[in-house]
Amino acid sequence: MSARHEVVVTGMGCVTPLGGDASTTWQGLRAGRSGVRPIERFDASGFNTRFAGQIDSVPALEGAWETARARWDQADLLDRKTWLALVAAREAWEQAGGVHGGAGAIDAPAHRIGLSIGSEGGRRLLGAMAQRAIDSRDVPLESLLASLPPGEWARLRASHPTRVLASELDIRGPTRTVCTACTSSGGALAEALYLVRAGVVDVALAGGTDTLVEAFMVSGFSLLGALSENNEAPAEASRPFDLTRDGFVLGEGAGMLVLESEAHARARGATILGRLRGAGLSNNAFRITDSPPDGEGPAIAMRAALRDAGVAAEDVGYVNAHGTSTQMNDVSETRGIRRALGPHADRIAVSSNKSMIGHLVAACGAVEAITTLHSLRDSVLAPTLNLRTPDPECDLDYVPGVAREVSGGVGLALSNAFGFGGSNATLVLEAP
Amino acid sequence: MSFIVGVGVASPLGLGLEASMEGWLSGASGLAENPLPHEGLSDHLAGIVPGFRPRKQLPDRKAVKLMSREAQLLVHAAVEACGGTDVIERLELEAQRVGAFAAAGYEVTPLDEVLEMFRRSREPEEPTKLSLERLFTVGRDGYNPLSPLKTLPNMALFHAATALGLRGPHLALGSSPAAGLAALSGAHDALADDLCDHALVGGTDAQVELYRIHYLEEAGVLAGSSPAEGAAALLLAAAPDAESPVRIVAVGLAQEPPAGPVPGDHYSSVSDRGETRTGLYTRVLEEAWDGGAPPVDLVVADLWGLPTRDAAERSALATVLSHAGTDAPILSTRPRTGHMGAAHGVFDVALACELLRRGDGQCALVTAGGSAGDLGAVVLHKVSA
Numbered sequence: 001m002s003a004r005h006e007v008v009v010t011g012m013g014c015v016t017p018l019g020g021d022a023s024t025t026w027q028g029l030r031a032g033r034s035g036v037r038p039i040e041r042f043d044a045s046g047f048n049t050r051f052a053g054q055i056d057s058v059p060a061l062e063g064a065w066e067t068a069r070a071r072w073d074q075a076d077l078l079d080r081k082t083w084l085a086l087v088a089a090r091e092a093w094e095q096a097g098g099v100h101g102g103a104g105a106i107d108a109p110a111h112r113i114g115l116s117i118g119s120e121g122g123r124r125l126l127g128a129m130a131q132r133a134i135d136s137r138d139v140p141l142e143s144l145l146a147s148l149p150p151g152e153w154a155r156l157r158a159s160h161p162t163r164v165l166a167s168e169l170d171i172r173g174p175t176r177t178v179c180t181a182c183t184s185s186g187g188a189l190a191e192a193l194y195l196v197r198a199g200v201v202d203v204a205l206a207g208g209t210d211t212l213v214e215a216f217m218v219s220g221f222s223l224l225g226a227l228s229e230n231n232e233a234p235a236e237a238s239r240p241f242d243l244t245r246d247g248f249v250l251g252e253g254a255g256m257l258v259l260e261s262e263a264h265a266r267a268r269g270a271t272i273l274g275r276l277r278g279a280g281l282s283n284n285a286f287r288i289t290d291s292p293p294d295g296e297g298p299a300i301a302m303r304a305a306l307r308d309a310g311v312a313a314e315d316v317g318y319v320n321a322h323g324t325s326t327q328m329n330d331v332s333e334t335r336g337i338r339r340a341l342g343p344h345a346d347r348i349a350v351s352s353n354k355s356m357i358g359h360l361v362a363a364c365g366a367v368e369a370i371t372t373l374h375s376l377r378d379s380v381l382a383p384t385l386n387l388r389t390p391d392p393e394c395d396l397d398y399v400p401g402v403a404r405e406v407s408g409g410v411g412l413a414l415s416n417a418f419g420f421g422g423s424n425a426t427l428v429l430e431a432p
Numbered sequence: 433m434s435f436i437v438g439v440g441v442a443s444p445l446g447l448g449l450e451a452s453m454e455g456w457l458s459g460a461s462g463l464a465e466n467p468l469p470h471e472g473l474s475d476h477l478a479g480i481v482p483g484f485r486p487r488k489q490l491p492d493r494k495a496v497k498l499m500s501r502e503a504q505l506l507v508h509a510a511v512e513a514c515g516g517t518d519v520i521e522r523l524e525l526e527a528q529r530v531g532a533f534a535a536a537g538y539e540v541t542p543l544d545e546v547l548e549m550f551r552r553s554r555e556p557e558e559p560t561k562l563s564l565e566r567l568f569t570v571g572r573d574g575y576n577p578l579s580p581l582k583t584l585p586n587m588a589l590f591h592a593a594t595a596l597g598l599r600g601p602h603l604a605l606g607s608s609p610a611a612g613l614a615a616l617s618g619a620h621d622a623l624a625d626d627l628c629d630h631a632l633v634g635g636t637d638a639q640v641e642l643y644r645i646h647y648l649e650e651a652g653v654l655a656g657s658s659p660a661e662g663a664a665a666l667l668l669a670a671a672p673d674a675e676s677p678v679r680i681v682a683v684g685l686a687q688e689p690p691a692g693p694v695p696g697d698h699y700s701s702v703s704d705r706g707e708t709r710t711g712l713y714t715r716v717l718e719e720a721w722d723g724g725a726p727p728v729d730l731v732v733a734d735l736w737g738l739p740t741r742d743a744a745e746r747s748a749l750a751t752v753l754s755h756a757g758t759d760a761p762i763l764s765t766r767p768r769t770g771h772m773g774a775a776h777g778v779f780d781v782a783l784a785c786e787l788l789r790r791g792d793g794q795c796a797l798v799t800a801g802g803s804a805g806d807l808g809a810v811v812l813h814k815v816s817a
Contacts, residue, residue: 075693111686111711119606120584154651154803158585159606163804166687172708174685175806176614177606179536179585187603194621283532283602285594288498288581300528300599308627420581421590423602 007196008265008432009274010106011098011205011258012370013091015084017251017357020059021091025367026374028356029382030403034235035357036249042215049227051234052213053251053358058083064100065090068168077155077164081119084254084363085161085209086168093169093205096258097270102170106203106258107268110172114201115165116192117177118184118208118362121158161209173201179362182322183281184208185255186365186417186425190279192259193427202264207256207366218250224289226326238359239386240323240352241330241394248324251358255366274373275430277412278309284422291328291418295336298322301424302340302414309412309428313341316348317411318381320372321398322418323352324359333416334394349406351399355385365417369427372415376431379406433723434623434631436678436812438667439782440512442505444479444660444769447489448512453786461768463658468642473649478640479660479770481505491517491595498581501638502536503588505663505775510592510632513665520597525630531601532593533619534634534665535611535774536585588636592665600628607637608802609734610685612777613810616666617683623670630670635778636663639771651803653771656737660770664779677815678785681795682719686712688805709748713799713809717752720795720811727758728811730793732780734801735764736771745799760797776800781810788814 013021017035018028028035036053044050061069069086072078090100097105103113154160159177166175174195178188185208192206212221221227228247230237238249257276265272282304284297291297306313322333338345353368360367375381380403387400415427441448444462445455455462466478486496486504491511496504511517520527553566581587586604593602601622605611612635619631638661639648648654672679688708717728733749735742746762753760765780772779777800784796796812 072693077693111708115687121606154647157607157803159608159611159802159804159806162606162806166805167689170689172687172689174614174617175687175804176611176618176685177608177804178603179606180602180604181584181586191603191618194618194625198621198625281531281601281603282528283590283593283599285527285597285599288587288590297599304528304601304627308625419586421584421586421604422594423586423590423604 003199005197005199005261005263007193007259007276008262008272009257009276009373010260010265010270010272011092011096012273012373013088013095014253014255014367014370015055015059015087016253016367017053017055022370026371029353029371030380032383032385032402033356034385036234036237038234039213041213044218047218048222048229049218050231051237052218053249054213055252059087061087061090068100072164079155079160080211081209082155082161082164084211085165088207088254088256089165089205092256092258098169100168105268108202108264110170112173112202113171114173114192114195114204115162115171115175116188116204116206117162117165118188118365119158119161119177120179120184120210120362121156165205169205171205180419180423181421182361182364182419183417183423183425184362184365186427187281189257189276189366189369189427190281190425193276193279196259196261202261204259205256206259207254208363209254210360210362211252212250212361213252221250228325236386238325238355240321240325240355240384241391241398242387243389243391245325245327245330248326248354249358251360253357253360253363253367255363255370257366257369272432274376274432276427277311277430278305278428280304280308280426282424284424286422289420291332293332295332295339297422298333298336298416298418298424299339301426302336305414305426305428311412311428313344315412316341316414318348318375318413319350320368320413320415321350321352322416323354323384325354329418331393333418334396337396345396349381349399349404350396351381351384353382365425369415369429372413372429376410376413376429379409381406434620434668434670434680435672436666436680436785437669437673438513438515439785440509440665441779441782442481442484442508443662443779444481447481447483449786456783463770466640468640468645473645474654475658477658479658480640481661495591499591500582500587501661502636503591505638505661506534506588506592506634506636506665507595509663509665510596510634513632513667514596517595527597527599529600529629530598531619531622531628531631532589532598533603533615533631534589534592534636535605535615536588536607536636589634592632592634596632598632607774608804608806609774609776609800610802610806610808611774613683613800613808614685616778616781616810617685617808619668620680620683623668631668632665633668633778634663634665635775637661637773637775639773653736657766657771660772662769662772662775662779664775664782666778666782672815678788679813679815680810681723681725681813682716682811684712684716684809686807688807706744706748709744709807710751712807713748713752713797716809716811717756717797725811725813726795727756728795728797729758729760730784730787730796731760731762732784732796732798733762733764734799736766777808784812788812
């Protein structure tokens, strides 16, 4: 492997239940505002869970970006996850200096720009069939498959946002679509980090997108018993690490970051927003939906990330937790943090953004990396909302209820993502 | 640099590496009449892995019912590549230092399960119609809650990693033949970066299924290749073993300028006539030569039987092979295996590796492309004993 490049962040963009851009999302999080509310996009009145982290209005695009969005839409090739990806990518790309159709001030040839996107596809096809069956009540079930409109297959694929972004930004370097459920965008960022660090590319756009607030998805996760059913108080439903937690809250959103070698960023005078120091990936090799009770799988990812970054546990000041609000995950993650950080775990703060925006699944790793970088920039830790009754098995400092200002800087931060199928991803982030 | 120390294959040519190689070397075809309804489709053949009985042939019979066909195929290939499920103990490895990287298929729930759910959701008074209310009450009770988990593309890799006890870096990539080479690239880089000591690389897909056949028809793929299923797996190591003298010298990925929003034209619109491919293959071959590899004398190419795509590929290969002064034979596997989707890239690497091992050359270039314009290329070199 050639020289190891330091990797910095020069662009960030997101769209979440709290806002249509990174700044609004961060302001909502630090204010302890919840983006979880009753589902309005479809009739959920018969469901056990009737709320979600829903994006009520996708921010409008302008100029060439809007022309591009409309072109894909008119060709029946724009699904919601790709739309959100485009919105988040525009914000990140333009902040870094890019323009629609090319690198612009990012100043790198197309083949030296990589693209790494976390996304999911297949379950949407099932959802599309169900929706089609619902909408087209005169279509016999036996004809359902053939009745799907042209383009349905292509736009529902996990790789579709990758294809659209590569096309609209003219990216010609290595591209990949990472599909590891809830760790998809954490894994996508890790892969982009490795590409930039190894000098394969100068710049990479990396992130994730997901939109599971759909009838079939809400029903499916509800069937698994994974969702909170606190319909009386949706904003209080996601309560990671609380003794009374009863499941996670589905959300939707997208997050994108522009990663760049520090040398390249400095040479062109880019503003450095933060650093991605390292990443660690692992698998639990345990059970299909269960987290290992001892937290060892997540611990392997956290230890690997620290080793990859060349830092010690004592350098960490904050963990942006996966913190889903399920009984199993939160205990497993707590134990994993203790295993990875040892006694230092008692000296750090841990909080979960999912208490306010819900679980963005394939997008959560990227969005939470962005909010973590805002935490490091402002020396403010977003709270874990709704944590009122401590769980004796979750015994760390979770920043309950209100944001916390940290004097003297946070230090390094870990951002965790763990997923169905036992995949784990941890990122090591640092202020500029 | 990394070394291929194990290979496993489940292809229409045969179940297992030896059977697949026998099929390949004998000139056999793995294609037969598609057992699924295919009236009106462009292609009536399909490639199905012969003799595959998951409940009898996979290590954990109980786990089989939780696996999609892709997962079953990948587990079979992965166990073969690792020489058994005891690879961690037998090779005295650290589980967290063994990674797992794979490309998986189109992530869909088996149609029969969906239709069963829909059948249960019919309006009693109008049995051809679906009732929303019943879908989420009676219908969903007829649906295995774990079924959606079969559709996550990382589940195939989860089952393979769990069967083998692998706990290191873990990455599942989206459904394209080039995704297999992206998985290979991820593993190769992880070994070089000391993130792990060994890595399983896999690709798997099961396209002989109604959903996928309809997709392939809409996308125009069936005009060139038959739908097929299969899986391939490689065990990579940072150091060679005595029996596996094939090393990976260079891996590269690139993005062709994808077709814009053209409905129904996802595979054939290669807009740059092979220029991106030429650039990628040139870079990978230069890296291989810098790494001490001899000239390429075998190519397994990204040929789909689709005129525009294949013209771009042939043009790129002609340019780089001419520049290298070699007239290496160019193989295409799809005419005899069908299109194995996300399995195809790794399958072609496995085939090239075995051909080199058996003396059919010293250095091979394998290329793969996907529907989103993603491209991959790898150079293998048989190291002298």
